[in-house]
Amino acid sequence: MAKDMRERILNTASWLFQSRGINATGVDAIVAEAGIAKMTLYKYFPAKEDLILESVRRHSREFTEWLTKRLERTAANPSEKLQQLFDGVEEWLANPQCNGLSFIKASAEFPQPENAVNRLSVELSHEFRDCITNIAREAGIRSAEALGLQLAMLIEGAVLSEQLTKSSDAIEHARQAARILIESSRR
Amino acid sequence: MAKDMRERILNTASWLFQSRGINATGVDAIVAEAGIAKMTLYKYFPAKEDLILESVRRHSREFTEWLTKRLERTAANPSEKLQQLFDGVEEWLANPQCNGLSFIKASAEFPQPENAVNRLSVELSHEFRDCITNIAREAGIRSAEALGLQLAMLIEGAVLSEQLTKSSDAIEHARQAARILIESSRR
DNA sequence: AAACAAATATACAGATCTGTATAATTATGT
DNA sequence: ACATAATTATACAGATCTGTATATTTGTTT
Numbered sequence: 001m002a003k004d005m006r007e008r009i010l011n012t013a014s015w016l017f018q019s020r021g022i023n024a025t026g027v028d029a030i031v032a033e034a035g036i037a038k039m040t041l042y043k044y045f046p047a048k049e050d051l052i053l054e055s056v057r058r059h060s061r062e063f064t065e066w067l068t069k070r071l072e073r074t075a076a077n078p079s080e081k082l083q084q085l086f087d088g089v090e091e092w093l094a095n096p097q098c099n100g101l102s103f104i105k106a107s108a109e110f111p112q113p114e115n116a117v118n119r120l121s122v123e124l125s126h127e128f129r130d131c132i133t134n135i136a137r138e139a140g141i142r143s144a145e146a147l148g149l150q151l152a153m154l155i156e157g158a159v160l161s162e163q164l165t166k167s168s169d170a171i172e173h174a175r176q177a178a179r180i181l182i183e184s185s186r187r
Numbered sequence: 188m189a190k191d192m193r194e195r196i197l198n199t200a201s202w203l204f205q206s207r208g209i210n211a212t213g214v215d216a217i218v219a220e221a222g223i224a225k226m227t228l229y230k231y232f233p234a235k236e237d238l239i240l241e242s243v244r245r246h247s248r249e250f251t252e253w254l255t256k257r258l259e260r261t262a263a264n265p266s267e268k269l270q271q272l273f274d275g276v277e278e279w280l281a282n283p284q285c286n287g288l289s290f291i292k293a294s295a296e297f298p299q300p301e302n303a304v305n306r307l308s309v310e311l312s313h314e315f316r317d318c319i320t321n322i323a324r325e326a327g328i329r330s331a332e333a334l335g336l337q338l339a340m341l342i343e344g345a346v347l348s349e350q351l352t353k354s355s356d357a358i359e360h361a362r363q364a365a366r367i368l369i370e371s372s373r374r
Numbered sequence: 375a376a377a378c379a380a381a382t383a384t385a386c387a388g389a390t391c392t393g394t395a396t397a398a399t400t401a402t403g404t
Numbered sequence: 405a406c407a408t409a410a411t412t413a414t415a416c417a418g419a420t421c422t423g424t425a426t427a428t429t430t431g432t433t434t
Binding site for chain 2 (some may be wrong): 020021023025104110112113124148152158160170173
Binding site for chain 4 (some may be wrong): 038039044047048
């Protein structure tokens with residue numbers, strides 16, 4: 001089916017981009033890993049950049065949506081959502097197929113502001129921050145924007161640290177820092 | 188002079204890697220920008236990877252050394268060093284030629300643990316964290332390791348945010364978060 | 375079964391990449 | 405001034421990359 005084909009290409013590309021790097025992953029590698037013909041890929045994605053853009057966007061939004069739903073599932077009230085933030089991040093990082101935040105990696109490989117991938121990365125990083133800010137706002141934090149940004153930065157740093165040094169205690173210390181910042185915002 | 192040549196190559200490569208991306212920067216681009224012959228580059232650096240490794244290492248160590256000296260220059264005592272941490276980071280980021288932390292970008296482009304560039308990135312991220320931890324320890328923080336890691340994560344997140352969105356208020360909020368975490372570590 | 379669409383296999387063009395070979399040119403030191 | 409070393413210019417080999425052309429095979433629909 002045509003829809004399956006697009007999905008398969010997108011999933012394969014997403015995985016290879018994230019695990020081997022975007023520029024280090026050639027179209028031929030994606031085609032081989034997905035087990036499809038090259039012409040099929042170029043039918044659904046006229047250029048590699050289209051595939052990069054959609055892969056990064058998808059990967060990032062899957063994370064924020066997953067996190068949002070995970071918190072809605074396990075938290076009894078808005079305040080608990082905020083407290084369980086790093087439990088969610090930890091659970092997400094525990095997946096061995098996890099390879100970090102896609103918009104961070106993408107922005108590192110395409111650092112120039114006029115580049116389409118970089119612009120998308122900026123957009124996605126704002127979406128992510130807004131997601132955290134909304135949780136803070138719903139939890140009744142007055143300075144939700146400030147705390148949201150602070151927690152977002154902390155998560156980004158924690159994910160980076162955990163990616164660089166697997167099974168470090170980065171998440172544990174980030175969670176403790178978050179507790180302190182949240183409590184401080186409540187007063 | 189031979190030493191100048193090596194320096195020039197290293198500085199040019201460092202700049203291009205950081206501002207355009209490592210894999211996106213070809214040897215020919217480095218050679219053109221440095222105004223030298225390709226053979227000269229390959230005389231001092233037998234392979235591009237050697238140039239990557241030394242550029243990333245240099246860029247990272249220059250930052251941590253700069254930050255250390257900046258704090259020693261402006262702070263009257265160890266405790267002030269800790270408090271001025273984000274003033275230093277802000278000053279460093281204010282340089283328009285600043286393009287973020289090199290070991291973060293390098294690890295994004297070379298994500299595989301067995302890769303030499305990735306291993307170096309891990310090493311440099313530890314050096315950076317230890318630098319912050321030492322400042323915390325000298326400032327008399329009991330849990331210096333914990334606070335050092337927390338502040339390092341916060342700095343990494345803040346640098347990322349500031350790189351993605353220029354002249355945002357990321358540093359300002361990161362500094363405030365640091366104040367709270369430091370004060371909390373003192374009690 | 376016939377007609378149409380989708381996917382494949384293969385080959386290739388053209389650009390770019392890393393790294394090398396070779397000969398000419400410039401600097402340097404004695 | 406002369407010998408030696410360093411740098412340059414140019415060309416190129418071989419690999420790899422993105423994207424396309426073309427013909428064949430497979431799958432679906434009616």
